[in-house]
Amino acid sequence: xxxxxxIARKRDGGRLSDEEIGWLIAAYLRDEVADYQVASxxxxxxxxxxDAGETTALTLALADSGRRLSFGDAGRPVVDKHSTGxxxxxxxxVLAPMLAASGVLVAKMSGRGLGHTGGTxxxxxxxxxxxxxxxxxxxxxxxxxRGIAIAAQSPELAPGDGRLYALRDVTGTVESIPLIASSIxxxxxxxxxxxxxxxxxxxxxxxxxDLDSARQLALTMVxxxxxxxxxAVAVLSGMSEPLGNAIGNALEVREAxxxxxxxxxxDLVSLCLTLGEEVLVAAGAAPSHEAARERLGATLRDxxxxxxxxxxxxxxxxxxxCIDDSAxxxxxxxxxxxxxxxxxxxxxxDALACGxxxxxxxxxxxxxxxxxxxxxxxxxxxxxxxxxxxxxxxxTVHSRQPVSVDSLRQLSGAFxxxxxxxxxxxxxxxxIR
Numbered sequence: 001x002x003x004x005x006x007i008a009r010k011r012d013g014g015r016l017s018d019e020e021i022g023w024l025i026a027a028y029l030r031d032e033v034a035d036y037q038v039a040s041x042x043x044x045x046x047x048x049x050x051d052a053g054e055t056t057a058l059t060l061a062l063a064d065s066g067r068r069l070s071f072g073d074a075g076r077p078v079v080d081k082h083s084t085g086x087x088x089x090x091x092x093x094v095l096a097p098m099l100a101a102s103g104v105l106v107a108k109m110s111g112r113g114l115g116h117t118g119g120t121x122x123x124x125x126x127x128x129x130x131x132x133x134x135x136x137x138x139x140x141x142x143x144x145x146r147g148i149a150i151a152a153q154s155p156e157l158a159p160g161d162g163r164l165y166a167l168r169d170v171t172g173t174v175e176s177i178p179l180i181a182s183s184i185x186x187x188x189x190x191x192x193x194x195x196x197x198x199x200x201x202x203x204x205x206x207x208x209x210d211l212d213s214a215r216q217l218a219l220t221m222v223x224x225x226x227x228x229x230x231x232a233v234a235v236l237s238g239m240s241e242p243l244g245n246a247i248g249n250a251l252e253v254r255e256a257x258x259x260x261x262x263x264x265x266x267d268l269v270s271l272c273l274t275l276g277e278e279v280l281v282a283a284g285a286a287p288s289h290e291a292a293r294e295r296l297g298a299t300l301r302d303x304x305x306x307x308x309x310x311x312x313x314x315x316x317x318x319x320x321x322c323i324d325d326s327a328x329x330x331x332x333x334x335x336x337x338x339x340x341x342x343x344x345x346x347x348x349x350d351a352l353a354c355g356x357x358x359x360x361x362x363x364x365x366x367x368x369x370x371x372x373x374x375x376x377x378x379x380x381x382x383x384x385x386x387x388x389x390x391x392x393x394x395x396t397v398h399s400r401q402p403v404s405v406d407s408l409r410q411l412s413g414a415f416x417x418x419x420x421x422x423x424x425x426x427x428x429x430x431x432i433r
Contacts, residue, residue: 013048018057052223068189078143078283079104088351091272102299106147109154122372148308198218218430231283246380276296337395344387350416378398382394
C-alpha cells in the first residue's frame with residue numbers, strides 16, 4: 001500500500017477498507033508514513049468525512065495501537081465516564097466516587113486542560129502530593145483494590161491516538177466528528193470498561209457549540225460503542241454557562257468535596273445523578289433508572305462517596321487531610337469580589353468568557369507547555385435566574401497578582417441581565433442510549 005493513494009482516494013470522496021485504515025495507522029507509528037502525509041489524510045477526512053465502517057476501523061486501529069486492559073476477574077462491572085470539556089466541569093471528581101460507592105468499579109484515564117476548559121488531572125494535582133502518572137499494571141491493581149482509579153493518559157494505552165491528536169492539534173483538523181469520536185472511544189475501549197457514559201457538552205463554553213453537531217457526535221460515539229460491544233450512553237448537557245460555581249483547579253476540588261459532603265450546587269449534583277444512573281443501568285448494575293438514582297443519592301447522604309474520594313487520594317499519594325480540611329489546598333494571595341453595577345435578574349453567564357478570564361489568571365493553558373497555577377480562578381456568587389441588588393457580589397476572583405481592570409471588565413461582561421424574572425437554562429438537553 002501507499003499512503004498517497006489512500007490520501008487521494010479520501011480526497012476524492014472514496015472509501016477506505018478496514019485493512020487500509022489499519023495499515024495507515026500502524027505504518028505511521030512505525031515511522032514508515034510521514035507526518036505531512038497523515039496530516040494531508042486528516043484534512044481529507046475533515047473535508048470528506050468517514051462513514052460508520054471507516055470510523056469503526058479507525059477507532060479499533062487506535063485502540064489496538066497499544067495495550068487493552070482487562071478486569072475480567074474483578075467480579076463487578078467496570079464503568080468509565082468521559083466529558084467533551086467545559087468550564088467548571090469537576091463532574092469526575094464527584095461522580096467517580098459516587099459510582100465506586102454504588103458497587104461498580106471505576107477505571108478512568110483523564111487528560112489535562114488546554115485553553116479555557118479544565119482537565120481532571122490538573123484538578124487532582126491541585127491536592128498536595130497527588131501523583132497521576134502511573135503504569136497500566138498499577139492502574140489495574142488500584143481499580144481492583146480500591147474500586148476506583150483515575151490517572152493521566154498512559155502511553156501504553158492507545159498511543160496511536162496520542163500521536164494522531166498531537167498532529168491534529170497543529171494542523172487545524174481537530175473539529176471533525178469522526179476523528180473526535182474515534183479518539184474518545186478508542187481510549188474507552190483500551191481502558192477495558194464494560195459500560196461508558198459520555199457527557200457531551202453543548203454551548204459557547206464547549207467544543208460543540210450547537211445541539212445538532214453535539215447530537216451527531218453523541219450518536220456517532222454511541223453507535224461506535226454498539227458496534228464493538230461496549231454499551232455507551234450519551235448525555236447532552238448545557239455549557240452556555242459554567243457548571244457549578246467554582247472555576248479553577250483547587251477551587252473546583254473544594255467544591256467537589258463540598259458536594260460529596262452534601263452541600264454541592266444544584267446543577268452539579270443533578271448532572272452527576274443523571275450521568276451516574278445512565279451508566280449504572282447500561283452496565284447492568286441497577287435494575288432501573290429510579291433505583292440507580294436512589295443508590296447514588298444515598299452515597300452522598302451516608303458519606304460513602306466521600307470515603308471513596310479519600311481512598312482515591314490516598315492511593316495517589318495525596319494529602320488526605322485536604323478532604324476534611326480544604327484550607328490545606330492551595331490558596332491565592334489576592335481575593336477580589338466583583339460587584340454588580342446594576343440591579344436585575346441574571347439571565348445568563350457566558351461560560352466562554354468566564355473560562356477565558358480564569359485561563360488568563362493562570363488556571364488554564366494557552367499552549368501545552370504552559371504551567372497551571374492550582375490556586376487561582378473564579379467562584380460565581382450568583383447563577384442564572386437569581387435576582388441581584390446593585391453592589392452585590394457577582395463573583396469572587398482568586399489571583400496570584402492584583403486583578404487587572406481588563407479581567408474584571410471581561411468578567412463583568414459575562415453576566416447578562418433582564419428586568420423581569422427568567423428561568424435558568426436547561427441542564428440536560430437530550431439522552432441518547
